[in-house]
Amino acid sequence: MSVMLQQLRIWSQPSLMCKRLQKCRLPCTFNIQMHSGQALKEKAKSVIVGNKHLQQAPELKYTPPIWKHQWLLLLKRKAEIEGPEEPRRRSDQLNWNYSAELHAFVHRLGIHVHAEALKAALTEPMPVDLENEGGVSNEAGNNVEMANTGEVFTRDFITLFVKYAFPELGKECANSIVSYLMSETLLSYLAKNLGFGDLIQSQFFPLTTTSLTRAFFAVNTAILQNPDGKIAAARFLYDFVIINLNNKDIVHDIWKPQDPMKHLKLELKIRGLPPPEVRLTKKAGITSVLPVVFVGLFCEQNLLAESGGETVIKAESDAAKLALKTIYDVHFNRCLPKKDLFLDPFFLDKINSLNLNYQTEHLQLN
Incomplete structure (x- = not known):
């Protein structure tokens, strides 16, 4: 009982x-x-x-029977002999409903998109005989043309956002941010963790990073077909792509300039200021195995930045990076603009004025 x-x-x-x-x-x-x-x-x-x-009182601990311990050891030994299991498509396993998965995918991402457009965005060119029962027909189209359109819009929006969020940023640093956010490594990682891998109808499995990135661009194009497509696609990119700039040191982690002193001199020249003066401010343990020196950069008797290092060259390079962060206003603790930027009429007009270099007939779905 x-x-x-x-x-x-x-x-x-x-x-x-x-x-x-x-x-x-x-x-x-x-x-x-x-x-x-x-x-x-x-x-x-x-x-x-x-x-x-x-x-x-101490809780009672469950002791498994002896046979179960031996059974687990045999299972472990069996897995070591047979090796890791080959990856299988999610559609080849039980409890799979493609329509239900698409419906859940749309609500999970918080987007509004037509079902046929979404199917076409997640379908790669493949022969009809390779399509599985749970997939979609190749007659619905493929995502090659849609991916090209999405890539153009994604690049234009990221460039616009960088100019809007970091107005003091240099051209080379801004281009490095756009390249980082448009990289295949980042976009394929986002697509994989958002569940694109289970829904993409592809001839090859496991999916390549190119397939995941292409599907990500194509889904963005499917969002563009809505009445407020550009604003909705911009929100989608802000929520999942732009947000990756958080907790990133733009100068040190993304841009990574080889000669920061050269860029610092150029920025000061553009602003009509003389080149920086390098001065040794502090030093300690010079004769020890762990020496440290501090170097300060001065411009017109004003301290731009100060940093330390094992050698004067390293300290000078780090100080130049700190000075560039001050000039560009991209300190590590600087937050991105809040999401209310989509309420800014100027920013919305810039988004709506983005020109998409594609032919409209490629996006028409029967």
């Missing part, structure tokens, strides 16, 4: 109380587990007085 839990509320007695309870004579509550046909256990599981936990 099942375990019955009874709460016995008794007045404390000398044999059941500690010395503190003997003085105050407070009532205490015992939580006792009872089995039918058995006597009360020797010790109560817990003793609670008011809201204070006084005592708790």
Whole structure:
């Protein structure tokens, strides 16, 4: 029979109380587990007085039987002999419904897109005989032309956003940000973790990074076919692509200039300022195995940046990077613009004015 839990509320007695309870004579509550046909256990599981936990007995640990331990060892040995299991398509496994997966995919990403457009965006060119039962027909189209359109819009929007969010940024640094956000490594990683891999109808499996990136661009094109397509596609890119700039040091992690002092001199020349002066400000442990020197960069008697390093060259390079961060206003703790930028009429007009270099007839779906 099942375990019955009874709460016995008794007045404390000398044999059941500690010395503190003997003085105050407070009532205490015992939580006792009872089995039918058995006597009360020797010790109560817990003793609670008011809201204070006084005592708790150790929990019983489950010990698996001997046969189960041997069985697990055999399974482990079997897996070592046979090797890792080959990856299988999700559509080849049980409980697969392509239409239901597309419906869940749209709501998971928070986008509004036509079902036929989404199927075409997730379908790569492939022979009809290779299509599986759970897939879609190749007659619905493929995502080659749609991917080209999505790539153009994605690049234009990211470039516009970088100019809007970082107005003081240099041209070379801005181009490095666009290249980072448009990289196949980042976009394929996003597509894989957003569930594109289970929905893409492709001849090859596992999917390549090119297939995942192409599908990501094509889905963006499918969003563009809505009445407010450009704004919706821009929100989609902001939520999943632009947000990757958070917790990134733009100068050190993304741009990575080989000669930061050269770029610093160029930026100061553009602003009509003289070249920076390098001065040694601090040093310690020069004769030890761990020396450290601090170098300051001055411009017209004003300190631009100061940094330390093992050598003067390293300290000067790091100080130049810090000075570039100050000029570009891209410090590590600088946050991206909030999402209310889509309420800015100027920014919305710039998005709507983006020109898409594609032919409209390629996007028409029957």
